[in-house]
Amino acid sequence: MSxxxxxxxxxxxxxxxxxxxxxxxxxxxxAVMGLALSIPxxxxxxxxxxxxxxxxxxxxxxxNRLPAGHPxxxxxxxxxxxxxxxxxxxxxxxxxxxxESEVIAFAPSCTHLGCAFRYxxxxxxxxxxxxxxxxxxxxxxxxxxAPRPLDRYLVKIQGGKVLxxxxxxxxxx
Ligand code: FES
Numbered sequence: 001m002s003x004x005x006x007x008x009x010x011x012x013x014x015x016x017x018x019x020x021x022x023x024x025x026x027x028x029x030x031a032v033m034g035l036a037l038s039i040p041x042x043x044x045x046x047x048x049x050x051x052x053x054x055x056x057x058x059x060x061x062x063x064n065r066l067p068a069g070h071p072x073x074x075x076x077x078x079x080x081x082x083x084x085x086x087x088x089x090x091x092x093x094x095x096x097x098x099x100e101s102e103v104i105a106f107a108p109s110c111t112h113l114g115c116a117f118r119y120x121x122x123x124x125x126x127x128x129x130x131x132x133x134x135x136x137x138x139x140x141x142x143x144x145x146a147p148r149p150l151d152r153y154l155v156k157i158q159g160g161k162v163l164x165x166x167x168x169x170x171x172x173x
Contacts, residue, residue, distance in 0.1 A: 056078065056079060056081075056165075057156065057163040057164065057165050058076055058077075058078045058163060058164050058165075059161045059162070059163050060074045060076045060093065060095070060105075060162050060163070060164050061074055061095070061161070061162050062160055062161060062162070063097065063100060063103065063157055063160050063161070063162055064160065066095060066096075066097035066103065066162070067097065068097050068098075068099070069096065069097070069098070069137075070096070070097075071094045071095065071096050071119045071126070071137065072094070072095050072096075073092055073093070073094050073095075073108075073119070074092060074093050074094075074095050074105075075090065075091070075092045076090075076091065076092070076093070076164075077089065077090050077091070078091060078164075091108065092108045093105040093106060093107065093108060093153055093164055094106040094108065094117075094119065094126065094150075095162065096137060101157060103155050103157060103162050104138075104139075104152060104155060105152060105153040105155050105162075105164055106126075106139055106150040106151065106152055106153070107150065107151040107152065107153060107167045109151070110128035110130065110133055110146055110150075111133075111141075111146045111147060111148045111149065111150060111151060111170065112128065112130070112131055112133050112144070112145050112146040112147065113130060113131070115128050115129065115130035115131075116128075117129070117133070117135070117150075124136075124137060125137075125142060126139075126150065128144065128146065131144060131145050132144050133145060133146035135149065135150050139151075139152065139170065147172055148169075148170045148171060148172045149170040149171075150170060151167050151168065151169050151170050152167065152168055152170065153165060153166070153167050153168075154166055154167075154168060
């Protein structure tokens with residue numbers, strides 16, 4: 001083998017090795033990029049979206065701060081989780097302390113068409129100004145077009161704090 005042929009053969013081996021290395025780098029980077037892109041896609045496709053977690057409990061006040069038997073409107077913020085979207089919204093509840101261990105809380109919307117109702121101190125009823133539905137302090141319909149009692153929040157008392165959970169729709173009257 002001549003000197004020239006030997007040099008040519010060495011060059012070819014180096015060239016092949018470099019090419020193999022470059023291909024390995026390209027394949028390696030492609031695999032890493034593919035993996036990086038597929039992980040979020042796999043999470044999106046395989047994990048179910050979070051359910052509407054209105055089951056989250058929100059602390060709204062101390063039991064001691066509520067006057068017994070008298071409705072108080074409490075305004076608070078709660079997170080609404082819808083799929084992957086989490087938003088914070090301002091809402092309210094009409095809360096009545098029946099005893100140190102029992103508190104009820106009404107959702108703020110009338111069960112007719114959803115208007116905000118208010119408490120009528122003199123009559124001790126809730127009045128909806130839209131179509132004059134009236135509700136007693138248990139949320140029952142006294143008169144008006146409202147088809148069912150007021151909806152209630154789930155309520156629990158922990159360590160002297162009042163926590164509100166999801167709203168449960170009242171059954172049709
Ligand atoms: S929305 Fe309340 S009575 Fe119609």
